[in-house]
Amino acid sequence: MKKVKDLRCPEHSFRLFGKVVKVDKETNCFEVRCRECSKEYTKKMGRKVDVFHYFNLLGFVETKIIPSKEVDNNGR
DSSP states (O other): OOOOEEEEOSSOTTOEEEEEEEEOTTTOOEEEEOHHHHHHHHHHHTSOEEEEEEEETTEEEEEEEEEOOOOOTTOO
């Protein structure tokens, strides 16, 4: 089972920015599943998809759209 890490505002912990699903040790990129983009692309594409944004310490790297599988406890 993967461990998911929440990214939250340090002042207002109710504000969830995203959930880090995976960190690539070689590139230091982390993967965040975007609920809003997943909803939007599911409507556009007519089938359920998951959208993942990738970031490193310098900022945004890329976005991947992946056909959705059954959702597990980690949001994937």
